[in-house]
Amino acid sequence: MSRWERALVTGASSGIGREMARQLAADGTKLVLVARTEERLNELAADVDVECEVLRADLADPTELSYVEDRVRDTVKPIDLVINNAGFGFTGPAHELDVERETSVVDVNVGALHRLSLIAARRMAAAGRGGILNVSSLAGFMSNPDVATYAATKAFVTTFTESLHTDLKQTGVHVSALCPGFTRTEFQTRADYDTSKLPAMMWQSAEEVARAGLRGIDANTAIIVPGAQNKVGAAMLTVMPRRAIRFAMSKLPT
Numbered sequence: 001m002s003r004w005e006r007a008l009v010t011g012a013s014s015g016i017g018r019e020m021a022r023q024l025a026a027d028g029t030k031l032v033l034v035a036r037t038e039e040r041l042n043e044l045a046a047d048v049d050v051e052c053e054v055l056r057a058d059l060a061d062p063t064e065l066s067y068v069e070d071r072v073r074d075t076v077k078p079i080d081l082v083i084n085n086a087g088f089g090f091t092g093p094a095h096e097l098d099v100e101r102e103t104s105v106v107d108v109n110v111g112a113l114h115r116l117s118l119i120a121a122r123r124m125a126a127a128g129r130g131g132i133l134n135v136s137s138l139a140g141f142m143s144n145p146d147v148a149t150y151a152a153t154k155a156f157v158t159t160f161t162e163s164l165h166t167d168l169k170q171t172g173v174h175v176s177a178l179c180p181g182f183t184r185t186e187f188q189t190r191a192d193y194d195t196s197k198l199p200a201m202m203w204q205s206a207e208e209v210a211r212a213g214l215r216g217i218d219a220n221t222a223i224i225v226p227g228a229q230n231k232v233g234a235a236m237l238t239v240m241p242r243r244a245i246r247f248a249m250s251k252l253p254t
């Protein structure tokens, strides 16, 4: 039996978000599923055994985002777990990438997550309970040529979420940042990211990452790094001088 009554999951149509929704449903948590691809959300809703709302929204669109914000504010069927998981990025040298597409990465990864976190935090703190799980990335631990915008959005997510965790410590609201490494989802295809040179040991499944995230928010872990290989990587990145990280990242094969 889950500790959460009703969870809103953004990016529930695919990958880590869809897995989290499935795992929450298996534990009896009711769901509000958010993404742009309504057919996929409807398929998932039909497949799980709990009360499930589908809320189609493009989180880069302020009007559509406002519908999701209203759902988070709602007190008739209150949401006690918000999972800000929707996110994406594009690959290439920053000066060659399309400005509008890069701005949409900031709008979704930072803008929507920031607003939904603040709105949820206010309502949950007043209620004295709740959870906010923000999906970040190991990419946010370092400068990252070829994914400059994406990496910077995830640095924001980790720092913002860690600060929120401390702000809400005495309120009964759990706040966690989930920082996965390479995870097998549609992410790399959407990002035009060539993964052919990456060793198999660097990868995790969406199922493993989702499980680690849900355990972490239950335990109110501030920063969740799933997988032994990623824990080692995160520990190294935390102690290495920025200059050394920058040098190492500039030597990676592209």
Ligand SMILES: NC(=O)c1ccc[n+]([C@@H]2O[C@H](COP(=O)([O-])OP(=O)(O)OC[C@H]3O[C@@H](n4cnc5c(N)ncnc54)[C@H](OP(=O)(O)O)[C@@H]3O)[C@@H](O)[C@H]2O)c1
Residues within 6 Å of the ligand: 010, 011, 012, 013, 014, 015, 016, 017, 034, 035, 036, 037, 038, 057, 058, 059, 060, 085, 086, 087, 088, 108, 135, 136, 137, 138, 179, 180, 181, 182, 183, 184, 185, 186, 187, 188, 190
């Ligand atoms: N996969 C990895 O290696 C990896 C590593 C570290 C962190 N992450 C993070 O994990 C999170 C989930 O990614 P994933 O790996 O599961 O990738 P994914 O399979 O591509 O899923 C991304 C989800 O985000 C939704 N989304 C994208 N743009 C949206 C928008 N404008 N409005 C609403 N929803 C939108 C997509 O739904 P629609 O297209 O239907 O809108 C989809 O459900 C992301 O925040 C990502 O940065 C992934």
